[in-house]
Amino acid sequence: MRLQRSASSPVERVSGSLDLTHLEAAVRADLDEKFAARELALKNCRQIIQGSSKAIRALHRDDVTSADVLLEGVRSLIAEAEAPLAEHRDIYHAGFFYDAVKEYAEAELTKALVLGEPLPLPTDLGLHAVPYLKGLGEAVGEMRRRLLDQLRRGELDRAEATFSDMEIIHDLLAALDYPDGMTSGLRRTTDVARSLIERSRADLTTTIVQERLRAQLEDH
Numbered sequence: 001m002r003l004q005r006s007a008s009s010p011v012e013r014v015s016g017s018l019d020l021t022h023l024e025a026a027v028r029a030d031l032d033e034k035f036a037a038r039e040l041a042l043k044n045c046r047q048i049i050q051g052s053s054k055a056i057r058a059l060h061r062d063d064v065t066s067a068d069v070l071l072e073g074v075r076s077l078i079a080e081a082e083a084p085l086a087e088h089r090d091i092y093h094a095g096f097f098y099d100a101v102k103e104y105a106e107a108e109l110t111k112a113l114v115l116g117e118p119l120p121l122p123t124d125l126g127l128h129a130v131p132y133l134k135g136l137g138e139a140v141g142e143m144r145r146r147l148l149d150q151l152r153r154g155e156l157d158r159a160e161a162t163f164s165d166m167e168i169i170h171d172l173l174a175a176l177d178y179p180d181g182m183t184s185g186l187r188r189t190t191d192v193a194r195s196l197i198e199r200s201r202a203d204l205t206t207t208i209v210q211e212r213l214r215a216q217l218e219d220h
Helices: 021-060 064-085 095-115 129-152 156-175 186-219
Strands: none
Touching: 021 064, 021 095, 021 129, 064 095, 095 129, 129 156, 129 186, 156 186
16 A cells, blocks of 8 residues: 655755755754864874973983973873764774873883882773873883983892882783784784883893802902
């Protein structure tokens, strides 16, 4: 049985008279908002990465004051980008934003390690677990650099403490055995950390043995 359309049925129109003006306005408003959020996030992400990198360099110079100023600026950039992204979670969880906040996490965690402070939790930094953990893994590389500086200065006790921190971090990351699809490649970050630790172990062992031989020669 075929239904009879009423004369006022909205599906009946004169050929070629379809008006999509309101539809275009609606989708453009949505997409313009998403585009603006994306562009702001991209701009801020570049500055977040640069600021975090500069903060880490300041920490290696033991210039904690400059690092704090830089990290405060980075936090403001993250907050500014996150506000419009609240309505566009697909962009929020896109790789470029996570990569930027990972650099921020690395800087904050490096600062805590350098100062010998407890590591902040992801919630303390306002971050999700994945970029936080990847930042923690990359902080191992910054600790290797610090360990080499300590070895050059003959600070063997400090170098051994730094090496211990590196091992503890790796043990945690290795214990988090989740699928890579969930952790965005954390396993590779963990593997890189392990290789850095093994190289650091060799450097530390060689320096300690050389120091012992030097001390024995001086005794004789």
